[in-house]
Amino acid sequence: MANGIQPDITDLPIKEIDISTILYIGYILIIAYIAVRVLSWVLMRLSERAGIYRISVTMAIPLLKIAIYSTALYLFITAIIEPSLSQLVAFAGLFGAALGFGLKDVFADIIGGIVITFERPYQIGDKIAIKEHYGEVIDIGLRSTRIRTPDDSVVTIPNFLVFNQSVESANAGKTEMMVVIDLFIDPESDAGLAMNILKDALVTSKYVYITANRPYTVLLDDFPFYKRVRAKAYVNDLRYEFEFKSEVTRRAWMAYSREGIRPPQVQRILPETADQNERTSEPST
Numbered sequence: 001m002a003n004g005i006q007p008d009i010t011d012l013p014i015k016e017i018d019i020s021t022i023l024y025i026g027y028i029l030i031i032a033y034i035a036v037r038v039l040s041w042v043l044m045r046l047s048e049r050a051g052i053y054r055i056s057v058t059m060a061i062p063l064l065k066i067a068i069y070s071t072a073l074y075l076f077i078t079a080i081i082e083p084s085l086s087q088l089v090a091f092a093g094l095f096g097a098a099l100g101f102g103l104k105d106v107f108a109d110i111i112g113g114i115v116i117t118f119e120r121p122y123q124i125g126d127k128i129a130i131k132e133h134y135g136e137v138i139d140i141g142l143r144s145t146r147i148r149t150p151d152d153s154v155v156t157i158p159n160f161l162v163f164n165q166s167v168e169s170a171n172a173g174k175t176e177m178m179v180v181i182d183l184f185i186d187p188e189s190d191a192g193l194a195m196n197i198l199k200d201a202l203v204t205s206k207y208v209y210i211t212a213n214r215p216y217t218v219l220l221d222d223f224p225f226y227k228r229v230r231a232k233a234y235v236n237d238l239r240y241e242f243e244f245k246s247e248v249t250r251r252a253w254m255a256y257s258r259e260g261i262r263p264p265q266v267q268r269i270l271p272e273t274a275d276q277n278e279r280t281s282e283p284s285t
Contacts, residue, residue, distance in 0.1 A: 017080065025079055032072035036065055040139075047125070054175060058124035062117040062140045069142065109143040112159030116140055120173070121162060127170040127177060127238050130157060136238070150242060170238065176209045177238040181231040181245050183252060189261040191220055194229050197259065201251040202231045207244035209236035226264035 040061050047057035117140065122128045126137050128147065133155050135147035145157045171177040181202075185194050199218045202208060210216055216233035235244040256262075 021079060025076055028072050028075050028079070032068050036068050039064055039068075054125055059120070059173075061124055062113070065142060066114065066117060108160035108163070109158050112162050113140065113142040113144075116145070116159060116162055121167050122169045123173050125175075125238075126173065127241070129168040129170070130161060130165055133157065175237050176214060176234045177241060179233060179235050179241055179244055181233075181248055183229045183231075183249065183256075184226045184264055185229060185256070186262040186264050187222070187225065187227050189227070189256075190259070191222075191227050191229070193259060194227075194256065194261050195220055197255040197261075198229050198231050198248070198252045201248045201255065202233050205244060205248055205251075207235050207237075207240045207247065209234040 043057055043061050043064070047054045050057045116122070122137055122145075124137050124140055127135065128137055130147075133147060133149065135149035135153075135155065137145060138148050138154070139146040140159075142159075144159055147155050147157065149155060181198075183194070183198060185191070195218050199216075202216060202218070203210065208216070210233065214234040216231070219230045219232070221228040221230065231248065235241055
């Protein structure tokens with residue numbers, strides 16, 4: 001009886017393939033490709049006008065791709081064969097197994113893309129760090145994720161890395177993002193004044209974002225040969241991360257210079273000077 005209820009996928013009614021069938025399949029592939037490109041472009045344009053909801057709008061792009069490509073795959077299969085529901089399920093299982101054995105890397109990338117879409121460890125518009133790469137996510141495809149690095153290079157990262165690599169998202173789906181600014185001063189300089197100057201440069205920046213839930217802080221660490229003044233605050237848009245850091249750093253060091261706060265003094269020992277010091281320190285006989 002068990003054999004009687006199992007679907008026989010070897011008895012699939014294959015349609016007659018003629019020129020019209022080939023054209024139909026070609027139209028499906030072309031329309032799916034154009035639809036993905038056009039709708040993704042429209043959503044990206046809308047997201048740029050959505051302000052703080054920019055990343056929320058781009059979240060729909062990966063879902064849109066999965067829906068369109070799944071529909072295209074279904075139409076492609078039904079254009080060639082006419083399976084029953086049970087045969088279609090069995091065929092999908094065998095197709096998945098074939099992908100698992102023969103195209104396991106591609107299949108892993110596709111599964112990774114689906115996991116990224118639904119679990120959302122990162123989204124389009126996020127600033128992420130994965131392996132040695134850091135940048136803004138500009139696209140999440142079925143097989144790979146593309147990020148734009150600070151030097152404007154586009155890096156393509158296979159989606160399967162989400163299974164075995166940690167991914168750091170700097171903003172977790174928000175437009176604002178924490179930025180850390182470190183300034184190093186001479187240990188003899190006035191650390192309290194340095195902290196106040198950095199605080200003033202921070203809170204008066206046009207890029208800073210300060211609320212009850214997004215506070216700022218200025219910290220001091222004392223090391224043997226220098227002191228570190230660290231500021232932590234949110235930038236109002238993650239795309240201004242480096243402009244924010246550069247502006248605050250520039251204004252703080254201009255004020256440090258006026259107040260006599262110096263960077264750590266680095267002593268350079270030239271080879272001939274070192275030889276003289278060694279000869280001087282040698283005991284006379």
